Structures are given as structure tokens and as C-alpha cells.
Amino acid sequence: MWSPSVTQVMVTLEVLDVGLNTVTKAAMSGGLSHFVLVVYSNILAIFFLLPCSFIFYRKSSRPQLTRHIVYRIFILGLVSCCGQMFNYIGIEYSSPTLASAMIDLTPGFTFLLAVISRMENLDLRVQSSQAKSIGTLVLITGALIVTLYKGLPITVVPSTKKLLKGFILSSQSHWAxxxxxxxxxxxxxxxxYIIQAWIIRDYPAELMVTLICCIFVTILSATVSLVAEKDANAWKLGPNIDLMAIGYSAAFAVSLRSALHTWAIKKKGPVYVSMFKPLGMVIAIVSGVTLLGDTLYLGSLVGAATIALGFYAVIWGQAQEKLRVDDNGIGSFKSSSQKVPLLQNMTCKYRTFA
Incomplete structure (x- = not known):
């Protein structure tokens, strides 16, 4: 039986994730540059991860770091840098609620990329493949509904929250x-995720990969930001919400969240961890309406429900494939690496160490 402690951790992470989107949105609405946010948060995260790595690997050995692994981590850092930039730009132009809804597209896109890269097999004659394929299309449809269709307002913004709503939310003209x-x-x-699985397969040292990736992201983002950010005053920070957003992002998004997700995946598997993503969307909608005075529109509600439906269809298909792999007696990452797709191998590996 699954331990409630893991459940409590995952629910807490989703709440903190929504809080991160809200804090960074507030900071950027107040003038914080998303370029500066990425650079400073990764620099600060290095100071969190470096001592943790020394402590963790002090009494335990880690795999040898080869030149080819460093090349892979550099690619991972380049992708991570782009992802962080796009995420903060999207939040700046929209809202934390939309950010929490759109993140549910990730399982669908992961499935598509895994099929293209032949990490996953697609056989439309099998029910699990049908569920994942249909679920992926439903996910994309739900995201388009949330983005392009506003609809009628379901809730009315209280007058006492109009000021806070204007501070947190962007103009609807930038919503799309x-x-x-x-x-x-x-x-x-x-x-x-695809590149990370490719790296961890040959270099199973998650904390070191996170640290080195963070260093590369810092170098890459600083290079881009020094050219793109023309205002020298943007790099000056005071003891305000800007500093809170940078500290929150460094301690939680870059450091803590990654470590706890890895821990939860090793204990319960990736399917269990990913099932909590729609919860973040619900938390974002509820907190946006109750705390920030956000107006709940019909399009957001219908799109969110569509995304959740598609998401669980993909998860159900993955769970059925995992059961089929378990029934075939595959329980070792190494022995099955040439027989089943990589993502299923990773699932078997996590289950073996649970």
C-alpha cells in the first residue's frame, strides 16, 4: 500500500508550484526582467546544490564523468535554459492559472517525442496505444480551448480584489x-525529459547531473541576458518581491522540486508522480478565484476539464503498458534495455529500487 507521506509531499509540491507561478508573475508585473530572473535563480541554485553534492557523495561513489556525458548535459542545459525563458515569458503575458493548465500538455508531447525517437512503440491495434494517442489529441485540443476561447464569465471579481487582480494578471490581449x-x-x-532519460541511463547520478546542468544554464542565460537586457538597472535588486521570486525559484524550482520528484519516482514510480499534475491546475484555478480575484471564464473551465481528461487517458495507457511489461516478467533495467522502450525501462528501474 502506498505511503501517505509521499502523497503529502506531492500535494505540497503542487501547491508550491502554483505559488511559484504566482510570485514570479507578481515580480514580473512589478518590473522584474525574466532574463534577470533566470540568471540570478540559477546562480543562487548552484550555491544550494554544490554543498548538497559534496555531502551526498562524500560517503558514496558516483559514476565516472566522461566527456560524452558532459556533452549530453550541455545539451540538457541548453534545453533547460530555453524552457525556463519560455515559461517565464508565458507567465508574464498570461497568468499563473494558464501556466498550470498548459503544463498538462507535457505528457502528451513527451509521448509524441518518445514515439518519434523510437523510445516508445506505437501500435494502434493495442488498447493502451489507442488511449495514449487519443489522449494526446485531447490534451492539445484542451490547451487550444484555454488559450483561444474565453467564453462567458462564471464568477465575478469582488471589488476589494480588483487592485490585486490588476497587479497579478496580464492584459487579455496578450493571453494568446x-x-x-x-x-x-x-x-x-x-x-x-527525453534527454534526461538518455543521460541517466548511462550516468545514474541525478544530483550531479542537476548541478552541472544548472552551471551550464547559468552560463548560457547570462550570455543571452547580457545582450538582450538593455537596461542596466534591471540587474539591481532590492529587498522586495523580486528577491523573493529569485530565492523561491532557486530553492524550489531548480533545487528542491527536482530532488523530491526523483525521490518520489524511485519510491512510487513516474506514473504516480505525474498523476498529481492536474491537481496543480485545480489549485491554480481555486487560488486565482479566491485569493487573487481572478475571473473564472467558461473557456478556462471547459479547457481545463478537457486537458484533465486527455491527461488521464495518456496516463491510463502508460499504466496498462507497465502492467503488460510486469506480466512478461521484466524487472531489470539492464536486462531489458534491448527489449522494451527506454521510458518503460526507466519505469522498471524505478520499480526495482523502490
Whole structure:
């Protein structure tokens, strides 16, 4: 029986994830540059991850870091840098609620990229493949509904919350642009997962991969930001919400969230962890309406429900494939690496160490 402690951690992470989107949105609405946010948060994250790596690997050995692994991590850092930029630009032009809804596209795009890269087999004669294929189309349809269709207002913004609503939310004219960047972020995040699986297969040292990737992201984002950010005053920070957003992003998004997701996946498997993503969308909608005074529109409600439906169709298909792999007696990552797709291998590996 699954331990409630893992459930509590995953629910807490989803709440904190929504909080991160809200804080960064507020900071960027107040003038914080998304370029500066990415650079400073990754620099600060290095100071979090570096001592953790020394402590963790002090008494345990880690695999040898080869030149080819460093090349792979550099590619991972390049993808991560682009993903962080697109995510913060999307939040700046839209809202935390839309960001939480669009992130549910990631499982669908991950499935598509895995099929293209032949990490997953697609056989439309099998029910699980049919569910994943249909679910992917439903996910994309739901995202288009949330982005392009506003609909009638379901809730009315209280007058006492209009000021806060104007501070957190963007102009509706930028809604589609923000949704586009958030959708691109979902594609990039899916690519990030594919590359990460490719690296971990040959270099199973998650903390070191995270640290080195963070260093590359810092170098890449600083190079881009020094050219793109023309205002020198944008790099000056005061003791305000800007500093809070940078610290929140560094401690949670770049460091803590990655570590806890890895821990939860090892204990319960990736399907269990990914099932909590729609919860983040619900939390975002509820908090947006109750705390920020966000107006709930029919399009957001219908699109969110469509995304959740497609998401669970993909997850159900993955769960059925995992059961089929278990029934065939495959329980080792190494022994099955030439027989089943990589993503299924990773699932078997996590289950073996659970």
C-alpha cells in the first residue's frame, strides 16, 4: 500500500508550484526582467546544490564523468535554459492559472517525442496505444480551448480584489501570446525529459547531473541576458518581491522540486508522480478565484476539464503498458534495455529500487 507521506509531499509540491507561478508573475508585473530572473535563480541554485553534492557523495561513489556525458548535459542545459525563458515569458503575458493548465500538455508531447525517437512503440491495434494517442489529441485540443476561447464569465471579481487582480494578471490581449510561449515550454520540457532519460541511463547520478546542468544554464542565460537586457538597472535588486521570486525559484524550482520528484519516482514510480499534475491546475484555478480575484471564464473551465481528461487517458495507457511489461516478467533495467522502450525501462528501474 502506498505511503501517505509521499502523497503529502506531492500535494505540497503542487501547491508550491502554483505559488511559484504566482510570485514570479507578481515580480514580473512589478518590473522584474525574466532574463534577470533566470540568471540570478540559477546562480543562487548552484550555491544550494554544490554543498548538497559534496555531502551526498562524500560517503558514496558516483559514476565516472566522461566527456560524452558532459556533452549530453550541455545539451540538457541548453534545453533547460530555453524552457525556463519560455515559461517565464508565458507567465508574464498570461497568468499563473494558464501556466498550470498548459503544463498538462507535457505528457502528451513527451509521448509524441518518445514515439518519434523510437523510445516508445506505437501500435494502434493495442488498447493502451489507442488511449495514449487519443489522449494526446485531447490534451492539445484542451490547451487550444484555454488559450483561444474565453467564453462567458462564471464568477465575478469582488471589488476589494480588483487592485490585486490588476497587479497579478496580464492584459487579455496578450493571453494568446502567453499561451503560445507556455505551449512551447511544454514541448521543451518534454524534450528535457527525453534527454534526461538518455543521460541517466548511462550516468545514474541525478544530483550531479542537476548541478552541472544548472552551471551550464547559468552560463548560457547570462550570455543571452547580457545582450538582450538593455537596461542596466534591471540587474539591481532590492529587498522586495523580486528577491523573493529569485530565492523561491532557486530553492524550489531548480533545487528542491527536482530532488523530491526523483525521490518520489524511485519510491512510487513516474506514473504516480505525474498523476498529481492536474491537481496543480485545480489549485491554480481555486487560488486565482479566491485569493487573487481572478475571473473564472467558461473557456478556462471547459479547457481545463478537457486537458484533465486527455491527461488521464495518456496516463491510463502508460499504466496498462507497465502492467503488460510486469506480466512478461521484466524487472531489470539492464536486462531489458534491448527489449522494451527506454521510458518503460526507466519505469522498471524505478520499480526495482523502490
Amino acid at each position: 501570446l502567453g499561451g503560445f510561449f507556455l505551449a512551447v515550454h511544454s514541448v521543451v520540457l518534454a524534450l528535457y
